[in-house]
Amino acid sequence: MSTQELTKFTESINSKVEEGFVLEERNDALPFAVLSKKPRRVNHQLNFKLSCITLGAWSLVWLYQSYISKARKIVVGLDEDGNVFQENCYMG
Structure with missing residues (x-):
């Protein structure tokens, strides 16, 4: 593995860390890294009230927030x- 490839690999990991991911494991010999992102907290009470006020229109935003969190x-x-390359790890 060349230093240029290792630099691209490191830059990719650093960009993910800037997006809020946490580096869990890194192996430069193979090379791969496992990163994770903690779930964001969704205020379901507020979203329910907004959905009631907007006659259900806000429920689409609420579903999206729940999905990405x-x-x-x-x-x-x-x-x-x-x-x-980047691949999702599917947690059971």
Whole structure:
């Protein structure tokens, strides 16, 4: 693995950390890294009241907030050609 590929790999990890992910594991020999993001808290009482006030229109926003607020894990790595890839880890 060249230093240029390792630099791309490190920059990719750093950009994910800036987005709020936490580095859980990093292996430079293979190379891959596992990153996770904690779930955001959704105020369901407020969203319910807003949905009632807007006659259900706010429920779409509420569903979206609930969907994106879940915990996430991703794997960032380098393939054989030296390209950075990212895949979702599905938690059970």
